[in-house]
Amino acid sequence: MTEAGPGTAASAPLWERDTELAAVTEAIDALCAGSASGSLLMFTGEAGIGKTALLAESRRIAEVRKCTVWSARGGETITSVPFNVVRQLLQPALVALMPDEAREYFGDWYDISGPALGIAEPGDRQADPQGVCDGLVAAVRRLARREWPLVLFVDDAHWADQETLHWLAAFAERLDDLPVLVVVARRPGDATGESARHLDTIGALAGPMPALRTLTPGATAGLTRATLGVHADAPFCREVWAVTDGNPFETVELLAKVQDSDFEPVEESASELRALNRSARGRGLVDRLEGLGVDATRFAWAAAILGTQISLELAAELAGMPREEAERCATLLGAARILTAADPPLGQVAEGDLEFVHPLIATAVYRSIPDGLRTAMHGVAASVVTASGLGAAAASRHLLEVHPDDDPELVEQMREAAREHLAVGAPEAARRCLERALLEPPLPEVHARVLYELGCATLLTSPATTIGHLRQALTVHGLEEELRVDAVCRLSSAYIHNGQPEEAVAAVDAEAARLQPGPARMRLQAVHYMWEGVHVGEEDASGRSRRLAELVKPLTGRDNSERALLILRAFDAMTRGENAEEVVEHCDRALVNGRLAPGLGWTDTEWSFELLMMLGISYAFADRLDRAESLFTEAQRTYEHAGWSGGHLALAHAFGGYVLRRRGRLVDAEESLREALRLADRVGRGLPMHWSAACMLIDTLLARGHVGAAEEIAERYSFEPPHPSTIVLPDTHSIRGRLLIATGRVEEGVNELETAEKMSAARGGHNTVVAPWAGDLARTLAVADPRRAAEVAAEARIQAERFGTDTAIGEALRCAATLETGRRAVTLHAQAVAYLEASPCAYEHAAARVDYGIASGSVTELTRGLTLARTCGADGLVARAREALDPVRVPRPR
Numbered sequence: 017m018t019e020a021g022p023g024t025a026a027s028a029p030l031w032e033r034d035t036e037l038a039a040v041t042e043a044i045d046a047l048c049a050g051s052a053s054g055s056l057l058m059f060t061g062e063a064g065i066g067k068t069a070l071l072a073e074s075r076r077i078a079e080v081r082k083c084t085v086w087s088a089r090g091g092e093t094i095t096s097v098p099f100n101v102v103r104q105l106l107q108p109a110l111v112a113l114m115p116d117e118a119r120e121y122f123g124d125w126y127d128i129s130g131p132a133l134g135i136a137e138p139g140d141r142q143a144d145p146q147g148v149c150d151g152l153v154a155a156v157r158r159l160a161r162r163e164w165p166l167v168l169f170v171d172d173a174h175w176a177d178q179e180t181l182h183w184l185a186a187f188a189e190r191l192d193d194l195p196v197l198v199v200v201a202r203r204p205g206d207a208t209g210e211s212a213r214h215l216d217t218i219g220a221l222a223g224p225m226p227a228l229r230t231l232t233p234g235a236t237a238g239l240t241r242a243t244l245g246v247h248a249d250a251p252f253c254r255e256v257w258a259v260t261d262g263n264p265f266e267t268v269e270l271l272a273k274v275q276d277s278d279f280e281p282v283e284e285s286a287s288e289l290r291a292l293n294r295s296a297r298g299r300g301l302v303d304r305l306e307g308l309g310v311d312a313t314r315f316a317w318a319a320a321i322l323g324t325q326i327s328l329e330l331a332a333e334l335a336g337m338p339r340e341e342a343e344r345c346a347t348l349l350g351a352a353r354i355l356t357a358a359d360p361p362l363g364q365v366a367e368g369d370l371e372f373v374h375p376l377i378a379t380a381v382y383r384s385i386p387d388g389l390r391t392a393m394h395g396v397a398a399s400v401v402t403a404s405g406l407g408a409a410a411a412s413r414h415l416l417e418v419h420p421d422d423d424p425e426l427v428e429q430m431r432e433a434a435r436e437h438l439a440v441g442a443p444e445a446a447r448r449c450l451e452r453a454l455l456e457p458p459l460p461e462v463h464a465r466v467l468y469e470l471g472c473a474t475l476l477t478s479p480a481t482t483i484g485h486l487r488q489a490l491t492v493h494g495l496e497e498e499l500r501v502d503a504v505c506r507l508s509s510a511y512i513h514n515g516q517p518e519e520a521v522a523a524v525d526a527e528a529a530r531l532q533p534g535p536a537r538m539r540l541q542a543v544h545y546m547w548e549g550v551h552v553g554e555e556d557a558s559g560r561s562r563r564l565a566e567l568v569k570p571l572t573g574r575d576n577s578e579r580a581l582l583i584l585r586a587f588d589a590m591t592r593g594e595n596a597e598e599v600v601e602h603c604d605r606a607l608v609n610g611r612l613a614p615g616l617g618w619t620d621t622e623w624s625f626e627l628l629m630m631l632g633i634s635y636a637f638a639d640r641l642d643r644a645e646s647l648f649t650e651a652q653r654t655y656e657h658a659g660w661s662g663g664h665l666a667l668a669h670a671f672g673g674y675v676l677r678r679r680g681r682l683v684d685a686e687e688s689l690r691e692a693l694r695l696a697d698r699v700g701r702g703l704p705m706h707w708s709a710a711c712m713l714i715d716t717l718l719a720r721g722h723v724g725a726a727e728e729i730a731e732r733y734s735f736e737p738p739h740p741s742t743i744v745l746p747d748t749h750s751i752r753g754r755l756l757i758a759t760g761r762v763e764e765g766v767n768e769l770e771t772a773e774k775m776s777a778a779r780g781g782h783n784t785v786v787a788p789w790a791g792d793l794a795r796t797l798a799v800a801d802p803r804r805a806a807e808v809a810a811e812a813r814i815q816a817e818r819f820g821t822d823t824a825i826g827e828a829l830r831c832a833a834t835l836e837t838g839r840r841a842v843t844l845h846a847q848a849v850a851y852l853e854a855s856p857c858a859y860e861h862a863a864a865r866v867d868y869g870i871a872s873g874s875v876t877e878l879t880r881g882l883t884l885a886r887t888c889g890a891d892g893l894v895a896r897a898r899e900a901l902d903p904v905r906v907p908r909p910r
Contacts, residue, residue, distance in 0.1 A: 030073050031235040031264075033066065036228070040074040043197050047165045048081050054191030058200045058219050061228030063376055064265030067201035070228070071169050074199055083197075084108075084163040089371075090175030092379055094323040095211075096413045098442035099132045101180040102152065104325065105168060109159050110135060121158045125151030128659030131440040132179070138439030141619070142472075145182070146698060147659030148441030152183045153190060160196045167197045172375055173215060174206035179442050181207075181214035188221045210444075230262030240281065243271045248281035255286035259293045265374060266293065272353060301377065302384040308348050311337060315345035316354060319370060320382035321393045321414075326355075326370040333400050334393065346370060354381070394418055398429075409436035412449050420455045427453045427462065431469065438473060441659075446473040447481075464494035468503050475506055479514040483507060490527075501527065501536045502622070505543050509624055513704075517551040517741055538577035539622075541567065545584045546627060549591075550742045558780035561588050573605045576616050580627055582606040587630040591743070593783040593819040596638040603634050603643075612647075618654040618664070625651075625664055629671060633745055636675050637786050639821040641856045645679075648672035663705050666695035670709040674746075677716045678823075680858025683889035686720065689713040693733070706733050707744045715751050719859050721892015723758045730755060747772055747787035754792050762796060769793040773808075784816045784824050791831040798835055809835055823860060826851030830864050833871065845871045859888045866897045875901065 030037070036059060043055045059067050071087075078085050088104035103110075110118070110133060118135055119126045128143065129151030130136025160166045170176065170184065188198060200218060204227070207215050231239065237253035260266040273292045279285040306313050318335040319326045332342030349355040354377055355370050372378035385393065398414035412433035415426060430453035434446035450470040458466045467489035474481045486507040489495060495503060504527040511520035521544055528540040545564050568585040571578040586602035589595070607613070616623055628647065636644035651668035655661070673688030692709040699705070710733040717726035729735070730752070739748050749772035756765030772789035776782035784790055790812035797805040809832045816828035826848045833844035845868040852861040865881030868874070882897035 030066070030069060031239050032229070032231055033070055033073075036070055036225075037073065037077070039225070040199065041077060044078055044081055044083065044165075044167065047167070047195055047197050048083065051195055052193065054194045054196040054198065056188050056191060056198045056200070056218070056222045058202065058222035058225060059228060060202055060204050060219075060225070063203060064263045064374075065228045065230065066264035067203075067228060068171055068374065069264065071171050071199060071201050075167075075169055078167040078197075081165075083165045083167045085167050085169065087169035087171070088176075089170070089324055090172040090177070090180075091324040092175050092375065093320070093382060094413060095175055095177055096416060096445065096448060097410075098177050098179040098437060098440070098445045101170065101173075101176040102183055103133055105170065105180075106133060106156065106159070109163065121162070122151070122155045123158070124657070125154050125659070129155055129441075132442075138436070140439075141621070141658075142438045142443070143441035144658070144660040144662055144664075145179070145441045145443060147661040149179075149183050149186050150661045151659055153187050156187060157190065157194055160194060164195055165197075166195075167199065170198070170200045173200045173202040173218075174204075174211075175375075176211070178209075178211045178214070178444055181211050181218075185214040185217040185221075188218050191221075231257070231264055231267065232262065233257045236260070236262060236267060239267060240271060243268075244274060244281045249283055251283035252281045252286045252289075255289050259289045265376060269293075269353070301380045304352065305354065305381065305384070308352060311335075311341060312345045312348045315342055316349055316381050317385050317389075317393065318397075319349075319355060319372070320378055320385065321390070321397050323378075324371060328370060330397075330400055330404065331370070334397050353377075391417060391419055402429075407436060408432040409440075409445070412437075412445075416448060416452050420457070423456055424459050427456050427458045427466065430456075431466065434469065434473060443473050461494055464489045464492040465499070467492060468495060468499060471503065471506060471510075475510060479510040482510040483514060486510065497531075497536060501531075501539060504540065505622075505624075508543055508547060512547060512550070512742065515741060517547055520547045521551070535575060535577050538581070542577055542580035542584060542627075543624075545581065545588075546624065546630075549584055549588055549630075550626070557778060561592060561780065564588055568602070571605075573608075576613055576623065579606040579613055579616060580623060583627055583631045583634070586634040590634045590637050591745075591783055591786055592779060592781040593786075593815050593824075594781070596819050596821045596824075599634055599638045600640055603631055603638075603640075606631060612650075618651045618668075619658050619660065625667075629667060632671055632675075636671070636678055637745075637783055639823055639856055641675055641678055645672070645675045648675060661695065661698075663696065663699045663703070666692045666699065666705055666709065669695060670705070670712055673709075673716075674712040677712065677719065677859075678857050680860070680862065680884075680888040680890075682716055682720050682859060685716045686713065686889075689716060693729075702734065704740055704742050704744070707735075707740050707748065710735050711744050711746060711748050711751050714755055715746055718751075718754055718758060719888075720890055721895065723755075723892075726755055727759055745786055747775075747782075747789065749775065750787050750789040750792070753789060757792060757796055766793065766796055769796070781818070782815060783819055784812050784828060785819075785821070788827070790815075791827060794831050795834055802835070805835055822851045822855035823857045826855055826864060827860060830860075830867060833867065842868070842872045849877075858884060859890055859893075862888055862890060863893055866893060866900070869897070870900050 039057055043057060046055065059070055061067050075085055075087060086105050086108055088101045090101055094100055113121065122130060126136055127139065129148050131138035131143070132148050132152065173181070191198070202215060233254060236257035237250065240253045240256050241248045256267065256270060260270055270289065270293045274281060277292065279288060305316055315331060315335045315337065318331040321334060322331055328342055328346060329339065332339050335342065346355055353373050356373050357370060394414040394417040398411040401411040401414065402408070408429050412430060415429060418426065430449040434449040437446040437449065447470065450466060450473060453466050457463065467485050471482045471486035471489060474485065486503050489503055490500065504523055508520040508524050511517070511523065524540050524544045524547070528537050528544065531537040531540070548560050564585055568581050571581055573579045573582055582602045583606045586599045589602065590599045612628070618625060618628060628651070632644045632647040635647065648668055648671050652665065652672055655665040655668055669688050670692035673685045673692060676685035676688060689709055689712050693706065693713065696703065696705045696709055710729055713729055714726045714735060717729065735752060749768050753765045753768030753772065756768060769789040769792055772787055773793065776787055790808050794805040794809040794812070797808065813828040813832060816824035829844050829848035829851060833841050833848060836844055845864065848864045849868050852864045855861065862881050862884035865877055865884060869878030869881055878897055878901050882894060882901065885893040885897055
């Protein structure tokens with residue numbers, strides 16, 4: 017049993033915490049012994065159960081072992097302040113770094129994550145929350161290696177801000193190669209939403225640890241005697257336990273009150289304990305506070321309004337008293353065990369910052385402030401914080417508590433705070449500010465702008481919410497034409513991401529109908545064709561293609577609206593299997609000197625990034641892999657430099673990986689596509705980007721001959737009907753049909769391939785490389801229905817020659833060859849090899865060589881095919897070539 021000496025009530029909650037302290041000690045010992053990996057401990061328990069005391073003792077142990085210690089604490093009234101707790105945590109390191117040193121340790125992440133910590137100025141565009149989180153993880157990992165052995169303590173994590181918890185969950189996932197100990201304490205059930213999800217992730221990584229329990233009667237008796245003296249008798253000790261229910265905080269506070277009183281700890285005094293306990297919490301604590309005088313009460317209220325790491329100077333100003341009087345009140349409140357000096361950063365001198373002795377006391381004091389006065393004090397606090405130069409974002413948490421009062425200045429303050437939050441990667445905080453601004457409400461001339469800004473703030477996090485705000489913004493007078501068109505484009509994008517493509521097109525069309533011909537209308541037309549182009553279920557695909565072709569015919573690419581339409585025309589022609597040279601010509605006309613035009617870059621917001629993905633994809637499937645690879649490499653580099661680590665980077669990795677698949681670099685392609693899925697998983701589950709990346713990865717794994725791995729990905733990402741309503745490349749029905757046939761589910765596979773065939777017919781044509789159903793269907797039907805197989809192969813050849821790339825024609829010839837025998841088969845295989853040797857697709861070339869070698873009985877061709885297959889990482893093709901090279905089994909030409 018963990019015990020404390022007589023009179024040391026402050027450490028008394030550590031009774032019956034041997035298991036927890038043993039876990040801490042073991043983890044610290046491993047850390048100091050040079051363990052290559054870190055560890056994570058999470059302690060849970062109800063209010064007053066002793067979590068804070070346990071962390072304090074754990075900190076003492078770490079400091080005795082000469083560990084570097086960083087600690088932070090959440091606060092009930094400051095959960096809306098983004099990055100608050102992580103700033104507290106890193107403060108010792110940050111104050112010790114010179115600016116140049118900070119840049120060195122943060123590296124490329126300095127400009128991305130530095131603003132969130134207040135050490136760098138924010139950029140001029142909205143920061144990606146995932147990128148900021150990744151930057152914080154990378155920076156803290158670098159700092160941790162400098163500060164080894166390092167222990168991080170986070171108390172009251174249930175009251176930590178959502179942004180800190182996002183970082184902490186991500187950091188905890190990467191402790192396997194970082195010698196750091198992280199110790200977290202939280203109450204169960206006090207967090208909700210994303211914060212609760214992050215805490216659950218941290219708890220799962222920490223592993224099972226029983227919740228802290230109340231003290232037993234025996235421990236309470238030991239604690240009582242250790243505090244009051246061994247003469248405390250058994251009935252008195254038993255009553256202490258009965259009054260406090262074994263709650264360590266209440267027990268310590270009650271015993272402190274007994275020490276301050278005149279009665280002895282014996283049975284005759286036990287009846288006084290209940291009344292004494294009431295003065296230690298709730299209304300009793302408030303009465304005790306009021307007993308210290310009006311000034312002390314007012315100062316305590318000011319401290320409760322400010323939250324944690326309470327500045328004496330700001331509290332004095334908020335309480336309306338001179339510093340000397342504030343210092344006197346702080347001393348009184350310290351003697352009453354209500355306030356205490358805050359721990360200064362390592363190596364720094366405390367400058368008057370204060371903390372409440374316990375979160376329960378902070379809560380009781382805050383809730384004791386009369387409602388109207390509390391609201392008014394928050395308003396004054398906002399003014400005090402603003403006047404101190406801390407900025408609109410710092411003041412916004414107080415303004416969130418102020419009642420609406422038709423105050424235009426408050427609206428502007430909240431809009432400015434929202435901009436500051438967005439610039440550091442805290443869109444949820446921005447959303448709260450703008451929603452509060454709407455309640456004021458804004459003046460009529462700015463109302464629509466606030467709604468528009470709110471829609472922009474929630475676009476990446478909540479498409480459904482964005483739809484409501486932007487629709488309302490468009491019905492309220494006040495958006496000039498340029499902003500109105502931008503709002504419609506963002507609204508349509510939100511519809512797409514919310515699975516409502518018809519509504520996306522309708523919104524764009526309705527706005528376009530209001531405008532005269534010009535750049536704004538052309539932008540809306542481009543967006544119209546973009547969303548129609550990615551919608552699988554459109555009824556008049558051929559008609560849309562004709563209309564798009566007519567619209568684009570006179571365009572030269574003189575501005576970005578025209579360039580966007582050229583890209584859309586190229587993409588449409590590519591997916592329909594029109595002439596590949598024309599596809600490339602349209603793509604090239606959309607560029608300026610071979611580069612993306614200004615305003616049409618990967619991080620520019622006027623045009624959706626999907627448009628540039630379409631450009632790269634069109635190049636890729638038109639056999640211009642060098643241009644596609646250059647675009648997707650630029651996308652990855654741009655997103656990484658800008659700190660965009662979410663869906664944008666995931667898709668850049670996905671399509672960049674699929675270019676590698678087309679090149680035949682299957683091992684590299686698999687690595688890139690798995691990274692794409694890892695990034696996409698952090699954004700959510702079941703999103704369109706998951707379908708795209710999973711489809712590409714399954715296709716790549718099948719090319720490698722790794723059927724089991726492909727099946728595992730299909731199961732993990734639910735690669736099965738219903739298919740998404742937006743287009744996925746390569747065609748999902750074709751790839752799923754191929755997978756089903758490879759796993760022996762032939763009938764289901766044929767059904768999927770025939771579905772792909774029907775959808776291609778409905779679109780008026782198809783690219784046989786994008787939707788490769790014909791080759792698989794013809795080969796599968798070759799024995800059971802040779803006539804049907806021949807028809808499919810013949811039509812595929814027509815479509816391939818219409819498109820005209822070496823890859824498409826070579827694959828069509830390879831398919832036709834498998835349906836022939838004798839010299840006819842050998843001739844077709846030879847023709848397939850000739851085309852595919854000229855194409856940039858090494859895997860298809862290798863497969864054609866192996867097929868040709870088997871058909872012709874040529875050891876030379878088989879050997880060349882085997883060499884190519886090995887280079888590609890196509891293990892299944894390697895095995896097939898080896899088997900055919902067996903001298904006993906090499907067939908003669910048929």
